[in-house]
Amino acid sequence: MTVRERRHSSATSLSVVRAFAAVAVFALVGAAGLARADAPDAADPHAHHRQMMQQQSQQSIRRSEIEYTLPDVRLVRQDGKAVSLKDAIGDDRPVLVNFIYTTCTTICPLSSQVFAQFQSKLGAAKAKVHLVSFSIDPEQDTPARLVEYAQKFHAGPNWEHYTGTVEASVAVQRSFDAYRGDKMNHGPLTLMRAAHSKQWVRFDGFASADELLAEYQDLIARH
Amino acid sequence: MTWSLAAIAAPSQDTNGAALYLTGRLPDGGELEAQRPGGVVSRGVDAACVQCHRPSGLGTREGDVVVPPIIGRYLFRSGPVNERDSELPHPPGVLPNVYAYTAASLAQTLATGIRPDGRTLSPLMPRYRLDAGASATLAAYLSELGAAVVAGVTATELQFATVVAPDADPGARDAMLQVLQRYFAIQRELAAVQVQDARTEGRPGRHIARVWQLHVWTLTGAPDDWERQLAEFQARQPVFAVISGIGRGEWAPVHAFCQSRRVPCLFPNIDVPVVAEQDFYPVYFSRGVLLEADLFAARLRHYAGGRIVQVYRRGDAGAAGAARLRLAGLGAEFIDRSLPPVDADLTPAATLESALAGLDAGDTLLLWLRPADLRLLGAPPSGRVLASGLMGGLEDAPLPAAWRDHAEFSYAVDLPERREVRQRLARSWLQTHGLPPTFPRLQTDTWTACRILAGILDHVGDAYVPEFLLERLEMMLGRRLPEGYYARLGLAPGQRFASKGGYLVRLGVGDEPSVTAVTDWTVP
Numbered sequence: 084m085t086v087r088e089r090r091h092s093s094a095t096s097l098s099v100v101r102a103f104a105a106v107a108v109f110a111l112v113g114a115a116g117l118a119r120a121d122a123p124d125a126a127d128p129h130a131h132h133r134q135m136m137q138q139q140s141q142q143s144i145r146r147s148e149i150e151y152t153l154p155d156v157r158l159v160r161q162d163g164k165a166v167s168l169k170d171a172i173g174d175d176r177p178v179l180v181n182f183i184y185t186t187c188t189t190i191c192p193l194s195s196q197v198f199a200q201f202q203s204k205l206g207a208a209k210a211k212v213h214l215v216s217f218s219i220d221p222e223q224d225t226p227a228r229l230v231e232y233a234q235k236f237h238a239g240p241n242w243e244h245y246t247g248t249v250e251a252s253v254a255v256q257r258s259f260d261a262y263r264g265d266k267m268n269h270g271p272l273t274l275m276r277a278a279h280s281k282q283w284v285r286f287d288g289f290a291s292a293d294e295l296l297a298e299y300q301d302l303i304a305r306h
Numbered sequence: 307m308t309w310s311l312a313a314i315a316a317p318s319q320d321t322n323g324a325a326l327y328l329t330g331r332l333p334d335g336g337e338l339e340a341q342r343p344g345g346v347v348s349r350g351v352d353a354a355c356v357q358c359h360r361p362s363g364l365g366t367r368e369g370d371v372v373v374p375p376i377i378g379r380y381l382f383r384s385g386p387v388n389e390r391d392s393e394l395p396h397p398p399g400v401l402p403n404v405y406a407y408t409a410a411s412l413a414q415t416l417a418t419g420i421r422p423d424g425r426t427l428s429p430l431m432p433r434y435r436l437d438a439g440a441s442a443t444l445a446a447y448l449s450e451l452g453a454a455v456v457a458g459v460t461a462t463e464l465q466f467a468t469v470v471a472p473d474a475d476p477g478a479r480d481a482m483l484q485v486l487q488r489y490f491a492i493q494r495e496l497a498a499v500q501v502q503d504a505r506t507e508g509r510p511g512r513h514i515a516r517v518w519q520l521h522v523w524t525l526t527g528a529p530d531d532w533e534r535q536l537a538e539f540q541a542r543q544p545v546f547a548v549i550s551g552i553g554r555g556e557w558a559p560v561h562a563f564c565q566s567r568r569v570p571c572l573f574p575n576i577d578v579p580v581v582a583e584q585d586f587y588p589v590y591f592s593r594g595v596l597l598e599a600d601l602f603a604a605r606l607r608h609y610a611g612g613r614i615v616q617v618y619r620r621g622d623a624g625a626a627g628a629a630r631l632r633l634a635g636l637g638a639e640f641i642d643r644s645l646p647p648v649d650a651d652l653t654p655a656a657t658l659e660s661a662l663a664g665l666d667a668g669d670t671l672l673l674w675l676r677p678a679d680l681r682l683l684g685a686p687p688s689g690r691v692l693a694s695g696l697m698g699g700l701e702d703a704p705l706p707a708a709w710r711d712h713a714e715f716s717y718a719v720d721l722p723e724r725r726e727v728r729q730r731l732a733r734s735w736l737q738t739h740g741l742p743p744t745f746p747r748l749q750t751d752t753w754t755a756c757r758i759l760a761g762i763l764d765h766v767g768d769a770y771v772p773e774f775l776l777e778r779l780e781m782m783l784g785r786r787l788p789e790g791y792y793a794r795l796g797l798a799p800g801q802r803f804a805s806k807g808g809y810l811v812r813l814g815v816g817d818e819p820s821v822t823a824v825t826d827w828t829v830p
Binding site: 186 | 342343344345346348352357358366368369370371373429430780781782784785794796798799800801806807827829
């Protein structure tokens with residue numbers, strides 16, 4: 084994958100950011116918009132770490148822009164149909180991606196609720212946006228269980244859930260740098276991409292529906 | 307995950323607190339409402355504390371997200387929680403120097419998301435507006451949560467039991483008990499050394515290994531009396547958990563005991579578990595013959611054939627497998643040829659021969675039989691043959707050579723070449739301890755169960771609470787714990803079968819027959 088900086092501070096060299104974390108760190112304050120964190124002090128080798136810790140404690144999320152290479156794997160949609168990852172993501176609409184498992188009680192219900200809220204806030208525009216949730220517990224999450232889960236979060240026709248073999252699921256997670264060895268070790272993650280684009284916007288942390296919506300509108304304006 | 311009040315017993319007589327904590331029902335009968343930053347709202351059971359803080363109240367950790375413990379001993383203590391406090395258990399989610407709450411400041415924090423020390427709670431933690439009655443009910447519940455004396459746990463010892471059903475094969479039972487007794491003896495030796503070291507070094511009592519004691523609960527008579535017998539055993543010698551165990555057919559009374567008495571029952575060597583994943587306390591390696599029936603159903607789903615003839619012995623696990631397959635909606639004609647229980651069958655070869663008579667070439671024969679029966683099979687039929695690998699003994703199944711060309715065995719474990727290293731480890735352990743590998747899967751499963759238990763107990767931070775043991779198991783099983791015979795093991799809230807799939811295989815001939823998968827790994 085390649086990492087690109089879009090809104091890095093003029094005081095921060097790209098190489099410094101890459102050397103520290105391969106992503107730029109922004110603290111999102113409230114639902115209103117973006118507030119940029121101060122650039123790490125290159126003179127202090129621990130400044131970035133301290134800043135990360137401080138931001139984590141302030142419930143920050145990390146936003147980055149990254150190109151991913153998607154593997155050629157087959158997945159199974161909630162209706163039981165086999166679909167390639169490329170087709171699952173699609174290219175003709177903006178797409179949002181998250182990772183869930185249906186028996187998760189901590190992170191995933193909130194991630195799915197945020198997708199539901201995002202879907203609802205889009206109003207009539209929701210038909211133009213594609214939401215994709217990949218199961219990270221594919222052996223448990225049969226298509227039938229995904230259907231039940233999708234209904235619980237009022238997933239509309241443009242929000243699909245995918246399962247597949249463990250190997251395929253791991254390949255998808257790895258391709259988005261979302262694989263953490265086990266479902267119990269995953270973190271909150273949302274990815275967004277414009278139609279016909281290779282560039283993904285990545286949010287590590289609990290991005291709210293308003294934050295996603297602001298990013299989405301920005302994305303549409305830019306493409 | 308929806309927890310039923312019956313699934314996890316409340317520590318208090320006040321059921322309102324349990325209803326609030328476990329199901330999100332307010333004392334006035336209304337639904338608990340949780341609001342998160344960004345306007346995300348949950349209600350009822352989805353808003354209940356148990357979803358994140360778990361039945362134990364000891365919290366959890368998911369990736370970088372830490373859900374701290376909220377039992378009363380943490381929240382309402384008089385001083386800060388710190389590392390030097392040897393009185394408190396330190397589960398992984400514990401936050402040092404947590405401000406001590408009162409019932410009033412807790413209600414305030416729940417409403418505002420601001421802790422009494424001024425810090426903001428995680429965005430994962432919702433805001434709750436509780437009235438005075440609900441706040442008091444919750445505070446009372448949390449005060450009692452984790453305060454009860456836990457059965458089978460003392461400052462120096464942990465008591466465990468294993469359960470032997472009357473129908474267990476005596477050889478298999480002895481093989482299981484030898485593994486358990488040997489494992490426990492070694493654990494006791496190691497724990498004794500640790501205790502001695504800690505005393506010598508004058509360290510405080512926290513994080514000192516407890517010595518494991520094993521009790522063998524041997525059931526007698528009919529299954530409908532087993533639950534009573536188990537309750538009696540538990541009353542006489544309370545145990546913290548049941549480890550392993552063995553039986554051939556019925557296991558439901560043991561499951562019922564574990565669930566109703568809040569005793570974790572981990573990984574018994576049985577073929578017919580109870581499928582009730584909303585239950586919390588019993589945990590199994592797999593769905594056994596029920597999983598095999600689903601593997602057969604997946605195999606036969608697109609097979610436009612004749613009849614499906616199922617052969618099993620009454621009272622053995624195969625009856626449950628056969629019943630499961632009949633309900634799989636295959637649209638085929640099913641014929642059951644049930645044989646008398648093995649101890650009532652004076653001429654097993656003759657009974658088998660008559661059970662296999664009159665098969666057409668288009669029929670599928672399904673064998674739910676143990677090795678003693680497989681050994682006696684005569685000439686094979688010309689049609690398709692499927693057989694239970696778990697009951698038949700996997701690659702050791704003594705199927706006559708003439709059957710091996712076209713018989714397909716269910717194989718609900720990892721393939722031999724893939725589990726070779728793990729199995730070599732198990733074999734070497736058995737060898738080191740002078741135990742001949744007479745029942746390799748059973749011995750490996752038993753040893754694996756012990757190692758999993760040890761792995762979890764290393765990570766409970768002295769919180770010897772039955773619910774927390776299971777929560778740690780859910781958390782850790784997919785990561786750092788041994789898999790033994792299985793391709794992978796994993797659990798989660800509401801998942802109680804750790805291995806979920808299998809293959810169909812053909813067996814070669816000879817002492818070490820080849821195992822050739824004829825299907826991909828399938829999760830039916």
